[in-house]
Amino acid sequence: MNILHVSDIHYRQQYSTQTKGYQGMLGQMRNPLIPLTDCIKRAQENRAIDLLIISGDLTEDGSSQDYAYLKQSIQQLIGDVPILVTLGNHDIKEHFRQGWCEESSDASPYNTITDAGSFYIVSFDNSCHGFSDGVIDEAQFSWLEKSLTSCQDKPILFVTHHHLVDDQASTAAWPGAKRLFELLTSVSVCAILCGHTHHAYTGTIKGIPYFTVASMSFVGEDEGDGIVRFEERYGYNLYKIESGKLIYQASENFRPNHVLMRVDMRG
Secondary structure, three states: OEEEEEOOOOEOOOOOOOOOHHHHHHHHOOOOHHHHHHHHHHHHHHOOOOEEEEEOOOEOOOOHHHHHHHHHHHHHHHOOOOEEEEOOOOOOHHHHHHHOOOOOOOOOOOOEEEEOOOOEEEEOOOOOOOOOOOOOOHHHHHHHHHHHHHOOOOOEEEEOOOOOOHHHOOOOOOOOHHHHHHHHOOOOEEEEEEOOOOOOEEEEEOOEEEEEOOOOOEEEEEEEOOEEEEEEEEEEEEEEEEOOEEEEEEEEEEEEEEEEEEEEOOO
16 A cells, blocks of 8 residues: 655635734745645655545644635545545644534544554544644543554554654654553554654654654744744655555655744744
């Protein structure tokens, strides 16, 4: 199976009209559907894509209409390829369920288990809208523990939003990472996929391949004293899994060297 992994699209049909701060920065960036279109086309030229995974922050605090439009746009680009998502701290669960899932409004975590033949894909929601570092939820850990136990007959591809390694970014890892790894090392995990930092990262944790994909929107570089330099930057990852084993991984990352804005994030 060939998997295309993208994250942090931060899409909205209409961004704020503010000219300063974080919201002003968003108004300076290109429509994220432009780099997303480019990346999907480039990935399809590389390999026949069997599955698209989006690891959170599909929208920038979007409405149900934003989710519906984003899904329709992606489906037009990728055809009948299945799409698997997890949610991030900028996703509003009620709006996601209405616009993307075409369900009634529901604020509960969005977790899924997908049987992909020779392996399972477990998508774990560690996000809460407005909490940038994610949340620890005992009910979520209970769900995960039971789910991993039920999936012991095949390897697992684990997907979540928040990054799990402290030294990979200037922001701290998800606070539940240590406990999460205790659960994941009790089963066979072929890889861990996440987003959130907007910076591409490749590593191995406790023998498990670990990948953070670049964003589809912007990246923030800490310049000190609360100043963050926001730049246009985007990218995607490709994986090939055969017989439950990761046998290929590639990243393509783009740096247009376009500074969007320097923002004092202390206020």
